[in-house]
Each structure stands twice: as structure tokens, then as C-alpha cells.
Amino acid sequence: xxxxxxxxxxxxxxxxxxxxxxxxxxxxxxxxxxxxxxxxxxxxxxxxxxxxxxxxxxxxxxxxxxxxxxxxxxxxxxxxxxxxxxxxxxxxxxxxxxxxxxxxxxxxxxxxxxxxxxxxxxxxxxxxxxxxxxxxxxxxxxxxxxxxxxxxxxxxxxxxxxxxxxxxxxxxxxxxxxxxxxxxxxxxxxxxxxxxxxxxxxxxxxxxxxxxxxxxxxxxxxxxxxxxxxxxxxxxxxxxxxxxxxxxxxxxxxxxxxxxxxxxxxxxxxxxxxxxxxxxxxxxxxxxxxxxxxxxxxxxxxxxxxxxxxxxxxxxxxxxxxxxxxxxxxxxxxxxxxxxxxxxxxxxxxxxxxxxxxxxxxxxxxxxxxxxxxxxxxxxxxxxxxxxxxxxxxxxxxxxxxxxxxxxxxxxxxxxxxxxxxxxxxxxxxxxxxxxxxxxxxxxxxxxxxxxxxx
Numbered sequence: 001x002x003x004x005x006x007x008x009x010x011x012x013x014x015x016x017x018x019x020x021x022x023x024x025x026x027x028x029x030x031x032x033x034x035x036x037x038x039x040x041x042x043x044x045x046x047x048x049x050x051x052x053x054x055x056x057x058x059x060x061x062x063x064x065x066x067x068x069x070x071x072x073x074x075x076x077x078x079x080x081x082x083x084x085x086x087x088x089x090x091x092x093x094x095x096x097x098x099x100x101x102x103x104x105x106x107x108x109x110x111x112x113x114x115x116x117x118x119x120x121x122x123x124x125x126x127x128x129x130x131x132x133x134x135x136x137x138x139x140x141x142x143x144x145x146x147x148x149x150x151x152x153x154x155x156x157x158x159x160x161x162x163x164x165x166x167x168x169x170x171x172x173x174x175x176x177x178x179x180x181x182x183x184x185x186x187x188x189x190x191x192x193x194x195x196x197x198x199x200x201x202x203x204x205x206x207x208x209x210x211x212x213x214x215x216x217x218x219x220x221x222x223x224x225x226x227x228x229x230x231x232x233x234x235x236x237x238x239x240x241x242x243x244x245x246x247x248x249x250x251x252x253x254x255x256x257x258x259x260x261x262x263x264x265x266x267x268x269x270x271x272x273x274x275x276x277x278x279x280x281x282x283x284x285x286x287x288x289x290x291x292x293x294x295x296x297x298x299x300x301x302x303x304x305x306x307x308x309x310x311x312x313x314x315x316x317x318x319x320x321x322x323x324x325x326x327x328x329x330x331x332x333x334x335x336x337x338x339x340x341x342x343x344x345x346x347x348x349x350x351x352x353x354x355x356x357x358x359x360x361x362x363x364x365x366x367x368x369x370x371x372x373x374x375x376x377x378x379x380x381x382x383x384x385x386x387x388x389x390x391x392x393x394x395x396x397x398x399x400x401x402x403x404x405x406x407x408x409x410x411x412x413x414x415x416x417x418x419x420x421x422x423x424x425x426x427x428x429x430x431x432x433x434x435x436x437x438x439x440x441x442x443x444x445x446x447x448x449x450x451x452x453x454x455x
Contacts, residue, residue, distance in 0.1 A: 024309045028316065028357070031364035032250045032265070039270050039310070048278045048296075048303035052271040101133060101168070101239035102126045108163045114156075121146045121156040125169060133168040133236025134176070167235040174199060180231045190216065191224040202228070207453055222453045249368040251321050251376075253332060260332055262321050264314060272307050274300065313361075316353070320361050323347045324379050331379070335371045337400075339393040342380050384430050397428055398438045405444055413447040 030038060043049050109122040124145050128137045135157070143153040161169045166183045170176035177195045194202055198210045202225065211221045252263040278300055288296075327346060330338030344355040344362075362376035381393040404422050408414045414422070416435040423430060436446075444450070 023305065024312065025360065027309045027313050029360035029363055032248055032269075034364075035310075035313075036269055039272065042303075042306055043270065043272075046299055046303055046306075048275050048299040049272055049306070050275045052273045099239070101129060101131075101236050104239060105129075105160060105163055105168065109160065112159065117146070117148060117152070118156050121148060121153055122160060125157055125160055129169065129236060131236055131240055132234040133165065133170070133239075135169050135171050165232070165235040165238065167232060170235075173233060176233065176235065177228065177231050180235075181227070184227070184231075190214070190220060191227045194221070194224055195228060205449055205451055205453075218453070247366050247373055249366040249373055250317060251365070251367040253321070253325060253367055253369045255332075255370060260325055260329075262318060262325065264318060266314075272303075272310070274303055274307075278303075316357070316361055317365065319351045319353075320347060320358060320376070321367060323350045324376065326350070328379050331371070332369060337396055339379070339381055339395045341382065341391045341393045343382075344380060384428065384434070392428060394438070397423070397430065398442055400426065400428065401435060401438050402442055402444070405439075405450070408450075410450070410452040413450040415447045 027035065027038070043051060105126040106123065109119065109126075114122060121142060124142050125135065128135055128142070130136050139150050139154045139157060142157070143150040146153065157169060161179050162183070163169070166180040167176040168179075170179055174195060178192060181191050181195065193214055194210055198213065201207075201209045201213075207218060207221045207225065211218045214221070248265070248268075250265050252265060254261050254263065278296060324342075324347065325332060327342050327350075328340060330340060344358045347353075348355045348358045362380070365376045366373050367376060378395075381395040384392055384394060384397055400423060401419060404414065404419055416439065417432045419439075420430060420432045420435045423435070439446075
């Protein structure tokens with residue numbers, strides 16, 4: 001059989017990940033804060049871009065060059081009820097310079113009139129604490145770094161363990177709690193005994209086993225436990241210098257005259273336009289080198305695409321929120337208990353986009369609603385079947401579980417099996433293991449750990 005070589009042409013379609021497409025996808029999945037940082041970086045690096053003054057800012061898309069759509073194409077009507085959140089209240093936090101835990105401890109050390117060696121050891125100890133106030137190195141390591149005897153390092157450590165906040169400079173949770181008990185009530189040996197030798201039983205709330213082991217009354221154990229529960233397991237927490245994380249919603253959904261209105265929050269985001277200098281440079285006809293011409297056109301093209309990508313992101317975000325509002329109208333009217341089962345494909349089919357696009361645009365994006373601020377992902381929930389065959393959102397079921405547990409008798413908490421039976425009376429028929437899974441999702445401990453004992 002002869003082997004013959006032939007040339008054939010096969011036409012195929014495939015998506016080429018150009019740098020522009022990668023940038024568009026990246027912008028789509030950025031949070032509002034990340035988008036702002038990206039725009040500022042582009043303004044600094046691309047001389048073809050400039051920021052439009054707030055008073056002149058308007059849609060500059062019309063005069064940009066035509067570009068192929070990089071996402072599922074759709075027509076955007078200028079008549080859409082899109083409004084911008086022109087006024088967004090910004091909360092500025094004014095704080096005085098906060099004393100660090102290290103400074104707080106060293107100030108107390110100086111009040112004891114330490115020697116030069118003790119001050120050096122104390123500085124090493126204070127500098128070796130984690131943000132919770134726990135010592136992360138051993139006494140031998142402190143001694144080695146300060147070139148002193150381990151006994152001297154231990155002596156300074158013992159002194160600093162009496163400082164404020166109580167429990168600071170401990171090496172583990174047990175020592176932290178024991179230090180606080182010693183400062184709070186040196187005579188309370190029962191609380192100390194429980195922490196020193198029965199932490200596991202304490203964690204399980206097995207107070208009867210503790211009472212039996214220590215040969216004391218159950219009431220005495222419960223009184224001691226109440227003292228232990230009042231202690232601070234992370235004494236350095238109050239000195240944390242980590243800045244608070246604020247959530248700034250990208251979308252506002254407000255009810256105006258019995259109709260929900262979607263507003264995009266563009267407050268604080270720079271408005272971009274093409275630099276007039278670049279436009280004139282290209283139109284002047286002045287003879288420039290090929291390298292200069294290529295540079296100008298590359299920067300201009302990059303600037304045009306960035307502006308169009310940001311506009312596309314804005315329109316896509318609006319359309320996704322509009323679809324969510326259509327599917328989850330019950331939530332916006334009445335709150336979380338009226339959430340309906342919804343998956344990415346529902347919105348994707350509704351606005352004719354891919355599920356991956358919906359996933360990107362709903363990640364790390366938040367909406368301010370009449371019932372609070374929620375990540376867009378919140379509105380996508382799985383479902384369980386009711387006893388009548390209806391689909392019920394898993395979020396609604398979890399909300400029901402939370403309500404049932406909040407109303408239980410703390411001295412006789414409900415087991416997962418009992419909660420499942422209560423749900424069945426509400427026409428929600430799910431297994432005990434499903435209740436356990438949802439309870440764990442809510443970070444609610446088991447009934448044995450929720451149980452309280454009467455003093």
C-alpha cells in the first residue's frame with residue numbers, strides 16, 4: 001500500500017488569548033478597590049491616558065476606535081435605566097496614633113528601673129511576640145540572642161508576664177489563662193486546676209467528668225468555668241495595628257416609588273480619556289521616526305482598549321445585577337428568607353453570556369440592598385426539596401436552622417436529629433447529616449458544646 005502525502009486545509013475556530021483579551025478578563029474580575037489601583041497604575045505608565053476632571057466626566061466611548069467584542073456581544077441601549085450613584089457617602093476614619101503592644105510593654109518595663117541587661121532582654125521578648133501577644137521563641141533563644149544566662153532571661157520573662165494586658169508573654173493558651181487567673185484571683189485554685197489539667201474536658205463542656213476527677217461539686221465547677229470564660233485568650237488583640245477592611249459596594253439597589261432602581265457606584269474612580277497631546281501628535285503630520293510612531297500608536301491603542309474595557313465591565317455588571325433582581329425579587333422585597341434557588345447558568349442564559357463571565361463578575365463585588373450589603377455570589381444558592389416537592393434555597397434552610405437554634409433552651413439544646421424533625425414540621429424534609437453540614441457552615445457548634453449548665 002502506497003503512502004501518499006497531501007496538503008489539506010481545515011478551518012477551525014478557537015479563542016486566542018491576546019494581551020488585550022487577558023486585560024479585559026482581568027478587569028472584569030477585579031474588585032472595586034483593585035480596579036481603582038489598576039487605573040491609577042495605568043495613568044502613571046501610559047502617557048496617552050489622562051484623568052477627566054469630575055465636572056467634565058461623561059461617557060467618552062463614542063469617539064473610540066471600533067474594537068472586536070472580547071466577551072459575548074450584546075447591544076447596550078442608551079435608554080437603559082442606568083443611573084450612577086452620584087453621591088456616595090464616604091466615611092473617613094480619624095484615629096490617634098495607637099500605641100503598639102511592644103511600646104506598651106517596654107514602657108511598663110522602664111517603670112521597674114531595669115538594668116541595661118534587663119532592658120535588652122525585655123526588648124527582645126517584646127519584639128518576639130506575635131499579634132496575639134504570645135511569645136514565639138524559647139527562653140534559651142532569648143538568652144542566646146541577649147548573651148545572658150537562661151535563668152536571667154526567665155526572670156525577666158516572669159516579670160513581663162505580670163504586665164498589662166493580663167496573659168501577655170505567655171507561650172501557649174494554657175499559660176495565658178493561668179497567668180490571668182493568677183492576677184485575677186490567686187486564691188482560686190479550682191479554675192487553675194481545670195485549666196492546668198482538664199482543658200480537653202473543658203472544651204467538650206464535660207463538667208461532670210471534671211467534677212468527678214477533682215472531687216468537687218458540679219456547681220463549683222460551673223462557677224469556675226464562668227471565670228475561665230471571662231478571660232481573654234488573645235491578650236495582644238487590642239493592640240493590633242491591622243487596618244480595618246471596609247467593604248465599598250459597587251452597586252446600589254434602592255426602592256423608589258414601588259420600583260427597584262439599580263445604581264452603579266462610580267464615586268472615587270478616575271474618569272479616563274485620551275490625552276489631547278497624543279491626538280494632536282498623531283494628526284500634526286510632523287515627521288517622526290518609525291520607532292516613535294509605533295510607540296505613540298501602541299500607547300494610544302492600549303489607552304483606547306482600557307477605556308472600552310472599563311465601560312464593558314460597567315455594563316456587564318449592571319446587566320448581571322438586573323438579572324439577579326429579576327430572579328430574586330422576593331429577597332429585595334422581604335429579605336433572606338425569600339431567596340430562591342438560583343445558579344450561574346440561570347443568569348448566563350438570561351443575559352446570553354457564559355457562566356465563566358457571570359462567575360468572574362460576581363466575585364468580590366458587593367451590592368448595597370434594602371436588607372444590607374451582600375456579595376453578588378450570595379444570591380446564587382443550591383436547593384433542597386420541600387415535603388411538598390417545591391425547591392427551597394439552601395440559604396433559606398440555613399436561616400431556618402439559625403432561627404431554631406437561637407430560640408432553643410440553652411440548658412437543653414436541640415440535637416441535629418431534633419432540628420431535622422422541627423424542619424419537617426415546616427415542610428422542609430432533610431436528613432440529619434444535612435442539618436449537621438449546614439450547622440457547620442454557619443459555624444454553630446454541636447448541641448453538646450452549646451449546652452450550658454445551671455449555676
